[in-house]
Amino acid sequence: MGNITIRKANERDADEINALINNVFHGEQDIPIELIPIPSKMTPQWWCAEENGGILGTIALYREKNEWHLGRFAVSPEKRNSHIGSCLLKKAVQEIFSSDIQEVYCEARDTTVHIMEKIGGKTTGKTVPFFKGTVTPMVLSKDAFREL
Numbered sequence: 001m002g003n004i005t006i007r008k009a010n011e012r013d014a015d016e017i018n019a020l021i022n023n024v025f026h027g028e029q030d031i032p033i034e035l036i037p038i039p040s041k042m043t044p045q046w047w048c049a050e051e052n053g054g055i056l057g058t059i060a061l062y063r064e065k066n067e068w069h070l071g072r073f074a075v076s077p078e079k080r081n082s083h084i085g086s087c088l089l090k091k092a093v094q095e096i097f098s099s100d101i102q103e104v105y106c107e108a109r110d111t112t113v114h115i116m117e118k119i120g121g122k123t124t125g126k127t128v129p130f131f132k133g134t135v136t137p138m139v140l141s142k143d144a145f146r147e148l
Helices: 011-028 084-097 110-118
Strands: 004-008 045-051 054-064 067-075 103-108 134-141
Touching (some): 004 084, 011 067, 045 084, 054 084, 067 084, 103 110, 110 134
Parallel strands (some): 067 103
Antiparallel strands (some): 054 067, 103 134
16 A cells, blocks of 8 residues: 555544545535535544545544444545555544444445445445435444454
8 A cells, every 4th residue: 555644634634634525425426515524513533544645535433313423435536446445444443443332333335335344344224325326324343343
């Protein structure tokens, strides 16, 4: 993966993360721009993949209806298929499960379903249409998590 750092994001990363997720979710998937931000009441925590000072990927953990969710998982188009997403997800999940969180939920696009299954995630419902594409509800528990 070269000289890529995967780390917890900070406030200085916010503009670049927002640009990336808006490009991926609004620009590529036609998700309305107003649905993209995670409200602060959901206490989002962000991780990012960085190379030479630029953000290549991101993922967030947030609380919704007494459950922890992973979302806003995005990798720059030019860096896809380079395992950055897998490494980013794995690092975030390792840190999440090092706390008292026992399971995380997500609504995964096809690519994310495959990554989640490799690390122990399970499908919890039917795949449904979602803007351009589909999403599949999934859960990953601390006990099932497999580090690759």
